[in-house]
Amino acid sequence: MGHARTGKLIEPRGDNAALLAIKAALGNPYHFASWTPDYTCCDWYDVDYDDSIGRVVGLSVFQDGNIMGTIPDVIAGLVHLQSLMWHHLPGISGPIPPAIAKLSNLSSLTISWNAISGPVSSFLGVLTKLTFLDLSFNSLTGTIPTSLAAIPNLSIINLSHTRLTGSIPPRLLSKSADQIYLWLSHNNLSGTLPAEFAAANFSHLNLSRNRFTGNAPGLFGRGKELQYKETKISP
Structure with missing residues (x-):
């Protein structure tokens, strides 16, 4: 969960765009209703934002049977991610995308209780x-x-x-x-x-x-x- 803020903020470098691309790739499910271009991603649900570097360092998407598709390749745009979770999403299938290999700062990776194959x-x-x-x-x-x-x-x-x-x-x-x-x-x-x-x-x-x-x-x-x-x- 991002930190609570009020008012419109300056867009973090590239992270808003990367998250909106993830949302679009999954068909804009309601789960990501807080992900809108009107505010920066530090206010968005499932997002962990680090004020000290001004970047998204964590993404935790979990427990929603209405999210369908594969883990999008555009996840690679979140280059500062340290923690990534896709948990208990039965509609998420397909292989683990090679794009995850580009997240060189990851210390924690959870892709569990899904329909991932390969x-x-x-x-x-x-x-x-x-x-x-x-x-x-x-x-x-x-x-x-x-x-x-x-x-x-x-x-x-x-x-x-x-x-x-x-x-x-x-x-x-x-x-x-x-x-x-x-x-x-x-x-x-x-x-x-x-x-x-x-x-x-x-x-x-x-x-x-x-x-x-x-x-x-x-x-x-x-x-x-x-x-x-x-x-x-x-x-």
């Missing part, structure tokens, strides 16, 4: 500031891209309740120092767990409802501060 795209690996990634409850297919393992501070990943296959990339989350959260439940993942997981400091770990085999060396026991776990790995 792969977990490898281009997400270019978002080097990402610390939080939630793509749960969609119809994603394919494998977990190895490019996610290269993101240096990514410590929270939720890919549960999708349709992913294949194995866990060997070095996924290996760069994270502490407080790691990983949810991969309710997929079709298989294979053994990465040996690197033994050195990871998991706080929450859910690997259930998959087809993992082998054992989980070093994940549990003395010295581990795991607060929640659900794994069920077949021998």
